[in-house]
Amino acid sequence: MGPVRLALLLLLLAAAAVVLGPGGGGEAVYIPYNTSAGVVNGKLNVHVVPHTHDDVGWLKTVDQYYVGSNNSIQNACVQNVLDSLVPALLKDENRKFIYVEQAFFQRWWRQQSDMIKDTVKGLVSSGRLEFINGGMCMHDEATVHYIDMIDQTTLGHRFIKEEFGQIPRIGWQIDPFGHSAVQAYLLGAEVGFDALYFFRIDYQDRDTRNGTKELEVVWRGSKTFGSSADIFAGIFPKNYEPPPGEFYFEVDDTSPVVQDDPLLFDYNVEQRVNDFVAAALAQANVTRTNHIMFTMGTDFKYQYAESWFRQMDKLIHYVNKDGRVNALYSTPSIYTDAKFSTNEPWPLKTNDFFPYADNPNAYWTGYFTSRPALKRYVRMMSGYYLAARQLEFFIGRSKSGSTTDSLGDALALAQHHDAVTGTEKQHVANDYAKRLSIGYKKAEELVSTSLGCLSESGSNSRCSSPTTKFVQCPLLNITYCPPSEMNLSQGKSLVVLVYNSLGWKREDVLRIPVMSDSIVVHDSEGREIESQLLPIANASSHLRDRHVKAYLGTSPAASPKFWVAFPASVAPLGFSTYFISIGKRSASISSTSTLNSQGSESRNLQVGQGRLKLQYDAAGALSQYSDSKTQRSKQILSRSTSIT
Numbered sequence: 103m104g105p106v107r108l109a110l111l112l113l114l115l116a117a118a119a120v121v122l123g124p125g126g127g128g129e130a131v132y133i134p135y136n137t138s139a140g141v142v143n144g145k146l147n148v149h150v151v152p153h154t155h156d157d158v159g160w161l162k163t164v165d166q167y168y169v170g171s172n173n174s175i176q177n178a179c180v181q182n183v184l185d186s187l188v189p190a191l192l193k194d195e196n197r198k199f200i201y202v203e204q205a206f207f208q209r210w211w212r213q214q215s216d217m218i219k220d221t222v223k224g225l226v227s228s229g230r231l232e233f234i235n236g237g238m239c240m241h242d243e244a245t246v247h248y249i250d251m252i253d254q255t256t257l258g259h260r261f262i263k264e265e266f267g268q269i270p271r272i273g274w275q276i277d278p279f280g281h282s283a284v285q286a287y288l289l290g291a292e293v294g295f296d297a298l299y300f301f302r303i304d305y306q307d308r309d310t311r312n313g314t315k316e317l318e319v320v321w322r323g324s325k326t327f328g329s330s331a332d333i334f335a336g337i338f339p340k341n342y343e344p345p346p347g348e349f350y351f352e353v354d355d356t357s358p359v360v361q362d363d364p365l366l367f368d369y370n371v372e373q374r375v376n377d378f379v380a381a382a383l384a385q386a387n388v389t390r391t392n393h394i395m396f397t398m399g400t401d402f403k404y405q406y407a408e409s410w411f412r413q414m415d416k417l418i419h420y421v422n423k424d425g426r427v428n429a430l431y432s433t434p435s436i437y438t439d440a441k442f443s444t445n446e447p448w449p450l451k452t453n454d455f456f457p458y459a460d461n462p463n464a465y466w467t468g469y470f471t472s473r474p475a476l477k478r479y480v481r482m483m484s485g486y487y488l489a490a491r492q493l494e495f496f497i498g499r500s501k502s503g504s505t506t507d508s509l510g511d512a513l514a515l516a517q518h519h520d521a522v523t524g525t526e527k528q529h530v531a532n533d534y535a536k537r538l539s540i541g542y543k544k545a546e547e548l549v550s551t552s553l554g555c556l557s558e559s560g561s562n563s564r565c566s567s568p569t570t571k572f573v574q575c576p577l578l579n580i581t582y583c584p585p586s587e588m589n590l591s592q593g594k595s596l597v598v599l600v601y602n603s604l605g606w607k608r609e610d611v612l613r614i615p616v617m618s619d620s621i622v623v624h625d626s627e628g629r630e631i632e633s634q635l636l637p638i639a640n641a642s643s644h645l646r647d648r649h650v651k652a653y654l655g656t657s658p659a660a661s662p663k664f665w666v667a668f669p670a671s672v673a674p675l676g677f678s679t680y681f682i683s684i685g686k687r688s689a690s691i692s693s694t695s696t697l698n699s700q701g702s703e704s705r706n707l708q709v710g711q712g713r714l715k716l717q718y719d720a721a722g723a724l725s726q727y728s729d730s731k732t733q734r735s736k737q738i739l740s741r742s743t744s745i746t
């Protein structure tokens with residue numbers, strides 16, 4: 103069949119060439135849509151803003167969304183969006199598009215040829231493709247730490263700057279579940295954005311603002327910085343989808359397409375133009391100035407970009423011919439500039455847009471606490487990332503060795519509004535945790551090397567493989583720390599190095615599991631420091647063994663009997679060293695185990711730093727409480743005390 107099919111193909115190609123050649127029938131039906139409209143003063147300008155909203159994980163993992171696998175869960179393939187976008191934008195120089203999530207864009211960019219990359223660079227520099235928001239993800243604003251928001255935004259922006267020489271101008275937080283003042287002033291105004299757009303605010307607030315034309319405001323998020331950190335904030339009247347009136351044009355959408363070929367049945371140009379104008383007038387009714395924005399897209403749309411652009415070309419062409427309103431391809435930047443140029447005074451907004459309710463009794467607040475384990479893990483890794491980057495800087499980034507890049511990427515994804523929030527499926531939550539764990543492993547190597555280098559005194563030269571090898575104990579939460587669980591012999595010490603990533607001095611009590619009950623702790627100057635042994639109860643030992651087995655798949659080799667606890671003091675961005683060895687503690691500075699029930703000294707214990715004091719008797723029962731301010735105190739009679 104091969105040769106025969108080839109021959110047919112050649113014939114078809116030849117036929118096509120004839121039809122499309124000069125003087126052929128092609129031109130007769132070709133309508134050049136006029137999409138060149140810009141802003142027209144004195145008319146209602148409808149800014150048609152084509153966009154897609156691509157979650158970097160939700161019902162599927164970020165990679166499943168990118169490649170389009172597991173479509174039985176959700177029909178979504180971001181690769182299709184970006185692949186189909188390029189030819190669609192090339193087809194008409196007036197078409198525009200914004201792209202937001204850099205985690206997806208970077209996956210795609212890595213796979214493109216130099217030719218496509220050059221083409222895309224051209225589209226970006228001419229403003230036909232614009233990066234908006236520009237972080238790796240569209241981060242949550244309630245359950246994230248602001249440092250993580252900054253880091254994930256920085257990662258995305260740095261890539262855009264390096265590849266395209268551009269800095270995103272507009273914040274685009276269209277899907278997160280409520281909005282924080284920190285976003286407005288720190289990640290909006292201070293990042294340098296000119297405006298911030300979103301839609302999820304309390305439904306009653308929206309209704310009110312709809313009625314008073316206060317959906318577009320100047321948001322003053324910071325009391326400290328005041329007007330210097332103001333930002334223009336636009337809240338969409340309905341959502342981030344096309345306006346009411348059936349303007350969805352994905353391949354499988356049911357909205358009526360614009361049928362403008364008189365040779366075919368169902369010609370509907372007037373009808374669709376009327377729909378468009380009606381939607382525009384309704385939105386203009388709740389918007390200040392004669393500029394409104396139509397957000398043309400929604401979640402994972404433009405998988406075949408041409409199917410949207412084809413309709414928008416026609417709408418713009420026929421709506422402008424109709425002349426009641428002026429429709430133009432636009433971006434949030436163009437829209438913002440148009441708003442600024444009107445000199446309209448905007449209402450002022452202070453504080454947060456939290457909590458978010460989209461209906462009566464429908465408060466999106468459960469996510470503040472859902473998936474607490476993932477939330478804790480993200481926060482722990484975030485602190486570790488901060489310390490690891492400092493240590494990476496101290497020894498200098500090496501090209502060959504380990505870096506913090508992988509942890510940085512994993513943390514960036516974890517800030518997504520369906521990641522640390524806990525609103526994703528279980529398998530997706532697992533995916534985020536897996537990425538964090540892989541990132542941690544790489545950063546852990548770097549931290550060990552760096553601390554080894556820093557602790558080896560006198561080595562000024564580049565250090566990449568120190569002789570000192572430090573081991574870290576990330577599973578101290580389940581009392582698992584193999585290096586401290588060795589049987590220390592006479593004359594050998596366990597060296598504990600404590601690093602402080604904060605900009606101020608830190609004093610804290612450290613707890614390290616040990617095997618022996620005769621333990622003594624010294625600081626780096628050889629001074630013995632106060633320490634205390636806390637017995638590990640049998641019950642928690644069993645629990646620990648179960649946890650270790652579940653976590654590592656094997657039973658732990660040793661079973662520590664005690665925690666040794668001692669106060670550590672560490673300078674800002676510095677480290678302190680402690681030595682744990684076998685020995686007898688000096689009576690003067692070591693406290694006896696208070697948990698020893700046979701304790702000979704039966705003493706009372708008072709707790710409470712402020713005005714309220716609680717007094718416990720030798721048996722550990724609360725015996726008295728007193729309030730120094732009200733001068734009130736009350737004796738508590740324990741059960742054994744006879745009342746007379």
Ligand SMILES: *[C@@H]1O[C@H](CO)[C@@H](O)[C@H](O)[C@H]1NC(C)=O
Nearest residue numbers: 135136137138139140422428
């Ligand atoms: C296309 O439309 C613009 C304004 O919308 C107009 O200025 C221009 O003359 C039109 N071009 C053609 C070829 O009709």
Ligand SMILES: *[C@@H]1O[C@H](CO)[C@@H](O)[C@H](O)[C@H]1NC(C)=O
Nearest residue numbers: 162166171172175527529530
């Ligand atoms: C699809 O998702 C399910 C979880 O719902 C997962 O178990 C399965 O491995 C996924 N399939 C692929 C091909 O990733």
Ligand SMILES: *[C@@H]1O[C@H](CO)[C@@H](O)[C@H](O)[C@H]1NC(C)=O
Nearest residue numbers: 380382383384385386387388
């Ligand atoms: C605009 O608002 C007014 C007052 O609420 C209302 O009477 C009118 O019908 C609205 N027009 C459109 C096009 O929605």
Ligand SMILES: *[C@@H]1O[C@H](CO)[C@@H](O)[C@H](O)[C@H]1NC(C)=O
Nearest residue numbers: 308309312339384385387388
């Ligand atoms: C706001 O007003 C627009 C235009 O009148 C309307 O379509 C929309 O439903 C209103 N939204 C709310 C939440 O009231």
Ligand SMILES: *[C@@H]1O[C@H](CO)[C@@H](O)[C@H](O)[C@H]1NC(C)=O
Nearest residue numbers: 475479482576577579580649
């Ligand atoms: C201990 O920490 C690890 C890693 O942070 C975590 O995966 C594990 O769930 C924690 N275990 C317990 C019992 O909290």
Ligand SMILES: *[C@@H]1O[C@H](CO)[C@@H](O)[C@H](O)[C@H]1NC(C)=O
Nearest residue numbers: 587588589590617659660661
């Ligand atoms: C430590 O000593 C105990 C008792 O002397 C012994 O049972 C255990 O196997 C030793 N552990 C190691 C890791 O050597």
Ligand SMILES: *[C@@H]1O[C@H](CO)[C@@H](O)[C@H](O)[C@H]1NC(C)=O
Nearest residue numbers: 638639640641642643644661
């Ligand atoms: C703790 O466990 C050990 C060994 O399993 C046992 O011999 C001992 O009696 C237990 N102690 C208590 C207080 O249960």
